[in-house]
Amino acid sequence: MNLSECIRQKSYERIEHQVRRHLITLVPGFIIFLLLLALPLGVAWLLRAIFPGLETSGTLFPIIILFGSAYYIAVMLFFYSYFLDFYLDLLVVTNDRLIDMEQVGVFARRTSEVDLYKIQDITSEVKGVFASLFDYGDLLVQTAGAVERFIVTGIPHPDKLRQEILDMASEDRKYHQK
Amino acid sequence: MILIPLYALLIVYAVFLLACAGFFVVNVGNVVRSGTFTFASFLATFLFMAGVAVVVWFTWYTLQGVDWTQSIFSIGSANLTL
Numbered sequence: 001m002n003l004s005e006c007i008r009q010k011s012y013e014r015i016e017h018q019v020r021r022h023l024i025t026l027v028p029g030f031i032i033f034l035l036l037l038a039l040p041l042g043v044a045w046l047l048r049a050i051f052p053g054l055e056t057s058g059t060l061f062p063i064i065i066l067f068g069s070a071y072y073i074a075v076m077l078f079f080y081s082y083f084l085d086f087y088l089d090l091l092v093v094t095n096d097r098l099i100d101m102e103q104v105g106v107f108a109r110r111t112s113e114v115d116l117y118k119i120q121d122i123t124s125e126v127k128g129v130f131a132s133l134f135d136y137g138d139l140l141v142q143t144a145g146a147v148e149r150f151i152v153t154g155i156p157h158p159d160k161l162r163q164e165i166l167d168m169a170s171e172d173r174k175y176h177q178k
Numbered sequence: 179m180i181l182i183p184l185y186a187l188l189i190v191y192a193v194f195l196l197a198c199a200g201f202f203v204v205n206v207g208n209v210v211r212s213g214t215f216t217f218a219s220f221l222a223t224f225l226f227m228a229g230v231a232v233v234v235w236f237t238w239y240t241l242q243g244v245d246w247t248q249s250i251f252s253i254g255s256a257n258l259t260l
Binding site for chain 1: 184187198204205223234244245
Protein backbone atom coordinates (compact mmCIF):
# COMPACT_ATOMS: atom_id res chain seq x y z
CA MET A 1 0.00 0.00 0.00
CA ASN A 2 1.40 3.41 -0.89
CA LEU A 3 0.68 6.78 0.69
CA SER A 4 -1.85 7.81 -1.98
CA GLU A 5 -3.94 4.72 -1.24
CA CYS A 6 -3.48 5.20 2.46
CA ILE A 7 -4.90 8.75 2.45
CA ARG A 8 -7.40 7.92 -0.33
CA GLN A 9 -6.02 10.68 -2.50
CA LYS A 10 -8.67 12.33 -4.66
CA SER A 11 -8.15 12.76 -8.39
CA TYR A 12 -7.69 16.54 -8.17
CA GLU A 13 -5.60 16.37 -5.02
CA ARG A 14 -1.82 16.68 -4.97
CA ILE A 15 0.47 16.08 -2.02
CA GLU A 16 2.34 19.29 -1.16
CA HIS A 17 4.22 18.21 1.96
CA GLN A 18 4.97 15.10 3.96
CA VAL A 19 6.19 16.21 7.34
CA ARG A 20 7.71 14.05 10.04
CA ARG A 21 9.05 15.07 13.41
CA HIS A 22 12.55 16.54 13.36
CA LEU A 23 15.29 13.90 13.49
CA ILE A 24 16.73 15.57 16.59
CA THR A 25 13.64 14.41 18.56
CA LEU A 26 14.98 10.85 18.18
CA VAL A 27 18.22 11.69 20.00
CA PRO A 28 17.01 11.21 23.63
CA GLY A 29 15.69 7.75 22.77
CA PHE A 30 18.91 6.92 20.92
CA ILE A 31 21.02 7.91 23.94
CA ILE A 32 18.87 5.70 26.20
CA PHE A 33 19.30 2.89 23.64
CA LEU A 34 23.11 3.23 23.72
CA LEU A 35 23.10 3.28 27.54
CA LEU A 36 20.92 0.16 27.65
CA LEU A 37 23.31 -1.55 25.21
CA ALA A 38 26.31 -0.66 27.35
CA LEU A 39 24.69 -1.66 30.66
CA PRO A 40 25.29 -5.46 30.42
CA LEU A 41 28.97 -4.84 29.63
CA GLY A 42 29.32 -3.02 32.95
CA VAL A 43 27.36 -5.74 34.75
CA ALA A 44 29.54 -8.44 33.14
CA TRP A 45 32.69 -6.65 34.23
CA LEU A 46 31.30 -6.37 37.78
CA LEU A 47 30.27 -10.05 37.91
CA ARG A 48 33.70 -11.14 36.67
CA ALA A 49 35.35 -9.05 39.39
CA ILE A 50 33.10 -10.48 42.12
CA PHE A 51 32.90 -14.10 40.87
CA PRO A 52 36.19 -14.91 39.07
CA GLY A 53 35.16 -18.50 38.18
CA LEU A 54 31.86 -17.54 36.59
CA GLU A 55 32.69 -18.70 33.04
CA THR A 56 33.49 -22.21 34.25
CA SER A 57 30.28 -22.49 36.28
CA GLY A 58 28.20 -25.35 34.86
CA THR A 59 24.72 -23.87 35.15
CA LEU A 60 25.08 -20.20 35.99
CA PHE A 61 27.04 -19.26 32.84
CA PRO A 62 24.39 -20.44 30.31
CA ILE A 63 21.68 -18.77 32.41
CA ILE A 64 23.54 -15.45 32.27
CA ILE A 65 24.20 -15.75 28.52
CA LEU A 66 20.55 -16.60 27.76
CA PHE A 67 19.34 -13.74 29.95
CA GLY A 68 21.82 -11.32 28.31
CA SER A 69 20.75 -12.48 24.85
CA ALA A 70 17.05 -11.95 25.68
CA TYR A 71 17.90 -8.55 27.14
CA TYR A 72 19.71 -7.39 23.96
CA ILE A 73 16.90 -8.60 21.72
CA ALA A 74 14.33 -6.82 23.92
CA VAL A 75 16.36 -3.58 23.83
CA MET A 76 16.70 -3.74 20.04
CA LEU A 77 12.98 -4.45 19.65
CA PHE A 78 12.21 -1.53 21.95
CA PHE A 79 14.34 0.84 19.86
CA TYR A 80 12.95 -0.51 16.58
CA SER A 81 9.42 0.14 17.86
CA TYR A 82 10.52 3.57 19.11
CA PHE A 83 11.93 4.43 15.68
CA LEU A 84 8.75 3.29 13.93
CA ASP A 85 6.66 5.31 16.39
CA PHE A 86 8.70 8.30 15.22
CA TYR A 87 8.75 7.40 11.54
CA LEU A 88 5.09 6.47 11.14
CA ASP A 89 3.87 9.77 12.59
CA LEU A 90 3.22 11.74 9.45
CA LEU A 91 1.51 14.99 8.59
CA VAL A 92 0.41 15.05 4.97
CA VAL A 93 -0.48 18.43 3.50
CA THR A 94 -2.35 18.37 0.22
CA ASN A 95 -3.95 21.21 -1.72
CA ASP A 96 -7.29 20.13 -0.21
CA ARG A 97 -6.72 18.90 3.36
CA LEU A 98 -4.40 18.19 6.25
CA ILE A 99 -4.05 14.55 7.26
CA ASP A 100 -2.37 13.72 10.53
CA MET A 101 -1.41 10.07 10.94
CA GLU A 102 -0.12 9.11 14.32
CA GLN A 103 1.26 5.78 15.45
CA VAL A 104 0.39 5.31 19.12
CA GLY A 105 2.64 2.57 20.41
CA VAL A 106 2.70 -0.73 18.53
CA PHE A 107 -0.99 -1.59 18.48
CA ALA A 108 -2.80 1.69 17.88
CA ARG A 109 -2.91 4.18 15.04
CA ARG A 110 -4.87 7.42 14.85
CA THR A 111 -5.65 9.31 11.66
CA SER A 112 -7.44 12.64 11.59
CA GLU A 113 -7.97 15.08 8.78
CA VAL A 114 -9.34 18.52 8.19
CA ASP A 115 -10.26 20.38 5.01
CA LEU A 116 -8.02 23.36 4.43
CA TYR A 117 -10.96 25.75 4.04
CA LYS A 118 -12.14 24.84 7.57
CA ILE A 119 -8.89 26.00 9.14
CA GLN A 120 -9.51 29.05 11.30
CA ASP A 121 -6.12 29.72 12.80
CA ILE A 122 -2.66 28.18 12.98
CA THR A 123 -0.11 28.78 15.70
CA SER A 124 3.50 27.69 15.44
CA GLU A 125 5.53 27.35 18.58
CA VAL A 126 9.30 26.99 18.91
CA LYS A 127 10.15 26.57 22.55
CA GLY A 128 13.47 25.72 24.22
CA VAL A 129 17.17 25.89 23.45
CA PHE A 130 17.42 22.87 21.17
CA ALA A 131 14.17 23.73 19.40
CA SER A 132 15.48 27.23 18.66
CA LEU A 133 18.89 25.94 17.58
CA PHE A 134 17.52 23.30 15.23
CA ASP A 135 14.35 25.18 14.27
CA TYR A 136 11.72 22.65 15.19
CA GLY A 137 8.51 22.98 17.18
CA ASP A 138 4.77 22.47 17.33
CA LEU A 139 1.94 23.43 15.05
CA LEU A 140 -1.51 24.05 16.56
CA VAL A 141 -4.31 24.19 14.03
CA GLN A 142 -7.74 25.53 15.04
CA THR A 143 -10.51 24.29 12.81
CA ALA A 144 -14.25 24.60 12.39
CA GLY A 145 -14.52 20.88 11.70
CA ALA A 146 -15.18 17.84 13.87
CA VAL A 147 -11.58 17.84 15.05
CA GLU A 148 -11.39 21.25 16.66
CA ARG A 149 -7.69 21.23 17.31
CA PHE A 150 -4.85 19.64 15.48
CA ILE A 151 -1.56 19.47 17.34
CA VAL A 152 1.52 18.33 15.50
CA THR A 153 4.64 18.24 17.63
CA GLY A 154 8.36 18.45 16.92
CA ILE A 155 8.17 19.26 13.23
CA PRO A 156 10.98 21.10 11.41
CA HIS A 157 10.49 24.74 10.34
CA PRO A 158 6.99 25.12 11.88
CA ASP A 159 6.77 28.84 11.09
CA LYS A 160 7.43 28.33 7.38
CA LEU A 161 4.92 25.48 7.23
CA ARG A 162 2.31 27.55 9.09
CA GLN A 163 2.62 30.28 6.46
CA GLU A 164 2.40 27.81 3.59
CA ILE A 165 -0.70 26.11 5.04
CA LEU A 166 -2.35 29.48 5.65
CA ASP A 167 -1.72 30.47 2.03
CA MET A 168 -3.14 27.17 0.77
CA ALA A 169 -6.14 27.46 3.11
CA SER A 170 -6.82 30.93 1.77
CA GLU A 171 -6.70 29.62 -1.82
CA ASP A 172 -8.99 26.70 -0.92
CA ARG A 173 -11.46 29.03 0.81
CA LYS A 174 -11.74 31.10 -2.39
CA TYR A 175 -12.61 27.94 -4.30
CA HIS A 176 -15.24 26.83 -1.74
CA GLN A 177 -16.88 30.28 -1.59
CA LYS A 178 -17.61 30.27 -5.33
CA MET B 179 11.66 -34.13 44.35
CA ILE B 180 11.35 -32.51 40.90
CA LEU B 181 14.49 -31.64 38.99
CA ILE B 182 14.34 -28.65 36.64
CA PRO B 183 16.71 -29.30 33.73
CA LEU B 184 18.74 -26.55 32.11
CA TYR B 185 16.97 -27.03 28.76
CA ALA B 186 13.79 -25.68 30.40
CA LEU B 187 15.44 -22.28 30.04
CA LEU B 188 15.88 -22.90 26.33
CA ILE B 189 12.12 -23.41 26.06
CA VAL B 190 11.51 -20.13 27.91
CA TYR B 191 14.04 -18.44 25.59
CA ALA B 192 12.29 -19.87 22.51
CA VAL B 193 8.91 -18.60 23.77
CA PHE B 194 10.48 -15.17 24.29
CA LEU B 195 11.89 -15.21 20.74
CA LEU B 196 8.45 -16.13 19.39
CA ALA B 197 6.85 -13.24 21.28
CA CYS B 198 9.50 -10.88 19.88
CA ALA B 199 8.86 -12.25 16.37
CA GLY B 200 5.15 -11.49 16.91
CA PHE B 201 5.92 -7.87 17.86
CA PHE B 202 8.24 -7.58 14.87
CA VAL B 203 5.54 -8.82 12.47
CA VAL B 204 3.04 -6.32 13.92
CA ASN B 205 5.60 -3.53 13.47
CA VAL B 206 6.30 -4.50 9.85
CA GLY B 207 2.52 -4.70 9.30
CA ASN B 208 2.22 -1.12 10.60
CA VAL B 209 4.90 0.01 8.13
CA VAL B 210 3.15 -1.63 5.19
CA ARG B 211 -0.35 -0.45 6.17
CA SER B 212 0.78 3.15 6.70
CA GLY B 213 2.26 3.33 3.21
CA THR B 214 5.69 4.30 4.54
CA PHE B 215 7.80 1.44 3.21
CA THR B 216 10.76 3.62 2.26
CA PHE B 217 14.53 3.21 2.35
CA ALA B 218 14.64 4.51 5.97
CA SER B 219 12.08 2.00 7.24
CA PHE B 220 13.77 -0.75 5.21
CA LEU B 221 17.16 0.16 6.72
CA ALA B 222 15.75 0.18 10.28
CA THR B 223 14.12 -3.21 9.69
CA PHE B 224 17.30 -4.63 8.16
CA LEU B 225 19.47 -3.34 11.03
CA PHE B 226 17.07 -4.78 13.61
CA MET B 227 17.06 -8.19 11.90
CA ALA B 228 20.85 -8.15 11.52
CA GLY B 229 21.26 -7.22 15.20
CA VAL B 230 18.97 -10.03 16.32
CA ALA B 231 20.80 -12.49 14.03
CA VAL B 232 24.17 -11.48 15.54
CA VAL B 233 22.86 -11.84 19.11
CA VAL B 234 21.26 -15.24 18.43
CA TRP B 235 24.42 -16.46 16.65
CA PHE B 236 26.63 -15.25 19.53
CA THR B 237 24.33 -16.99 22.03
CA TRP B 238 24.46 -20.24 20.06
CA TYR B 239 28.26 -19.99 19.59
CA THR B 240 28.92 -19.31 23.30
CA LEU B 241 26.64 -22.06 24.56
CA GLN B 242 27.72 -24.82 22.18
CA GLY B 243 29.47 -27.00 24.74
CA VAL B 244 26.83 -26.74 27.46
CA ASP B 245 25.26 -29.91 28.83
CA TRP B 246 21.57 -28.97 28.76
CA THR B 247 20.45 -32.10 30.62
CA GLN B 248 22.00 -31.06 33.92
CA SER B 249 19.53 -29.72 36.45
CA ILE B 250 19.37 -26.07 37.48
CA PHE B 251 17.67 -26.68 40.80
CA SER B 252 15.36 -29.13 42.42
CA ILE B 253 11.95 -28.45 43.89
CA GLY B 254 11.24 -30.32 47.11
CA SER B 255 14.82 -30.69 48.33
CA ALA B 256 16.05 -29.03 51.48
CA ASN B 257 18.62 -26.95 49.63
CA LEU B 258 18.22 -24.77 46.56
CA THR B 259 21.47 -24.94 44.64
CA LEU B 260 22.59 -23.38 41.34
